[in-house]
Amino acid sequence: MKELSFIxxxxxxxxxxxxxxxxxxxxxxxxxxKQDPKSLILILLPVIFIMPFISYYVIGRFxxxxxxxxxxxxLLPIYLLLVFYGLKSMIADKKAFYLVSCIIAALxxxxxxxxxxxxxxxxxxxxxxxxxxxxxxxSVSVIATPYGSMSFDFQYYKERFNASSKTYLWIKSNEPIQxxxxxxxxxxxxxxxxxxxxxxxxRKLSALGFEETSSRALSGFYGxxxxxxxxxxxxxxxxxxxxxx
Amino acid sequence: xxxKALPRKNLPLFIIILLTxxxxxxxxxxxxxxxxxxxxYNTFLYLDTNPFSTGTMSAGLQGRSPDxxxxxxxxxxxxxxxxPLVSIFYYYWIRIFTDSEISLHIPPLIAGWLSLIIFxxxxxxxxxxxxxxAAGIVFNFSAAFIAYSTQAVLAAFELFCLLLxxxxxxxxxxxxxxxxxxxxxxxxxxSALTFYHYFVFLFGQTxxxxxxRKKLDIRLPYFIFAFSLFAIxxxxxxxxxxxxxxxxxNFWPDISASYLLKxxxxxxxxxxxx
Numbered sequence: 001m002k003e004l005s006f007i008x009x010x011x012x013x014x015x016x017x018x019x020x021x022x023x024x025x026x027x028x029x030x031x032x033x034k035q036d037p038k039s040l041i042l043i044l045l046p047v048i049f050i051m052p053f054i055s056y057y058v059i060g061r062f063x064x065x066x067x068x069x070x071x072x073x074x075l076l077p078i079y080l081l082l083v084f085y086g087l088k089s090m091i092a093d094k095k096a097f098y099l100v101s102c103i104i105a106a107l108x109x110x111x112x113x114x115x116x117x118x119x120x121x122x123x124x125x126x127x128x129x130x131x132x133x134x135x136x137x138x139s140v141s142v143i144a145t146p147y148g149s150m151s152f153d154f155q156y157y158k159e160r161f162n163a164s165s166k167t168y169l170w171i172k173s174n175e176p177i178q179x180x181x182x183x184x185x186x187x188x189x190x191x192x193x194x195x196x197x198x199x200x201x202x203r204k205l206s207a208l209g210f211e212e213t214s215s216r217a218l219s220g221f222y223g224x225x226x227x228x229x230x231x232x233x234x235x236x237x238x239x240x241x242x243x244x245x
Numbered sequence: 246x247x248x249k250a251l252p253r254k255n256l257p258l259f260i261i262i263l264l265t266x267x268x269x270x271x272x273x274x275x276x277x278x279x280x281x282x283x284x285x286y287n288t289f290l291y292l293d294t295n296p297f298s299t300g301t302m303s304a305g306l307q308g309r310s311p312d313x314x315x316x317x318x319x320x321x322x323x324x325x326x327x328x329p330l331v332s333i334f335y336y337y338w339i340r341i342f343t344d345s346e347i348s349l350h351i352p353p354l355i356a357g358w359l360s361l362i363i364f365x366x367x368x369x370x371x372x373x374x375x376x377x378x379a380a381g382i383v384f385n386f387s388a389a390f391i392a393y394s395t396q397a398v399l400a401a402f403e404l405f406c407l408l409l410x411x412x413x414x415x416x417x418x419x420x421x422x423x424x425x426x427x428x429x430x431x432x433x434x435x436s437a438l439t440f441y442h443y444f445v446f447l448f449g450q451t452x453x454x455x456x457x458r459k460k461l462d463i464r465l466p467y468f469i470f471a472f473s474l475f476a477i478x479x480x481x482x483x484x485x486x487x488x489x490x491x492x493x494x495n496f497w498p499d500i501s502a503s504y505l506l507k508x509x510x511x512x513x514x515x516x517x518x519x
Contacts, residue, residue: 012512016510038371038415040453042372044414073389073512074400074404077360079512080383081368081371081380084376084379084380085372085376087376088379094375097375098375104383108386112388116392120278123278
């Protein structure tokens with residue numbers, strides 16, 4: 001599936017051609033009839049499309065978040081309208097035009113599946129794991145999450161799934177969930193963990209031999225799996241049942 | 246000038262059914278998808294009793310450390326502060342329908358569906374029904390649109406506001422009656438209260454209105470309103486710059502031409518899940 005994305009990405013570059021034609025047609029329509037509302041809106045489309053990029057250059061100096069992907073999302077319909085406006089001028093035949101449109105739509109679906117299916121699968125798995133671990137009988141649960149983001153992701157679902165006072169150890173990694181499972185089974189030398197229940201986790205984990213790292217944006221601790229067992233004092237209660245999918 | 250009347254078209258039932266079907270098919274499986282990081286962050290904001298409070302979160306979210314998200318720390322975390330309309334809406338929505346995944350995903354799902362219908366109507370007016378239908382179907386299957394129309398973030402609402410504004414602007418330019426202008430002003434206010442990127446569209450609209458102010462009979466209050474919005478935005482930027490609120494850890498990419506080009510190229514596919 002990964003190989004497929006290499007084929008699909010050039011599609012977006014190819015679409016720049018009808019986009020440029022669409023923009024040119026819109027400019028031309030405005031030049032021919034400056035009084036027509038239709039041509040006024042058509043000329044407004046490229047303006048709306050270009051403005052965020054200009055403002056990104058200017059405002060982005062002050063607000064870095066301005067360059068976030070989502071801030072360009074609302075341009076998508078304008079982008080596609082201009083692309084298909086250009087595409088229609090290239091393909092006169094109605095059936096051929098619809099056929100090309102269907103092919104592009106199918107490629108968009110494929111690109112979506114190849115690029116985002118693994119992330120969505122991990123999201124579902126992570127939620128399932130937290131729910132399962134909350135229902136387990138043990139007093140300690142080790143949870144691995146592929147979120148690779150902030151602790152309130154975990155906290156949010158924990159608050160909803162768990163009413164008990166058990167200890168949770170949140171193991172955070174950017175690795176796929178199956179890889180984490182293998183890592184833990186083989187007792188790796190170092191894994192990243194965070195004690196989500198401790199009020200003074202820094203002192204508590206440092207006392208147990210964990211090394212705090214400042215190289216990451218989010219606080220984390222490196223340590224061997226054996227220290228997790230020491231931390232909990234109940235090695236037998238550490239269970240990774242939740243990894244079973 | 247602007248003599249051409251807006252063609253009176255009824256949206257064919259077949260088209261509505263077709264667009265609704267293709268809209269729902271790829272989205273229904275994701276309505277119950279787990280919340281991602283951004284959605285959870287936004288939900289914390291939605292649940293806050295007072296958008297401008299300094300820290301105390303609602304009862305269900307107590308126990309978190311003081312640096313947890315709120316509208317004040319938003320500045321320091323480099324998350325853009327959007328106007329509070331969607332947060333206010335969600336604040337009451339969650340209290341009625343809870344903060345379950347399905348509940349949180351329903352409003353953007355509806356906003357996305359309405360956006361698709363408006364996109365088709367607007368496209369059919371501007372570039373013809375064939376192009377509008379083809380573009381609408383391709384738009385519908387874009388990964389970015391599928392994801393954002395099932396995410397409890399602002400993106401789907403932004404889309405709806407922008408497309409509705411464009412449609413209302415077209416109607417006003419074509420028919421030039423007071424009702425259309427009033428509707429456009431209402432959606433302008435609501436959109437400006439929804440997301441700050443709206444100033445981009447408002448800027449273009451204001452230029453059109455200024456150029457044709459006499460023919461369109463645009464009065465001074467409109468320009469005062471638009472100028473006020475631009476001034477507020479400029480003030481926030483200046484404050485942010487002078488107050489050095491954005492000088493912390495920067496995890497966003499460097500500003501470069503290649504980055505911007507990449508954004509255009511990947512527009513149908515880019516989204517944030519994490």
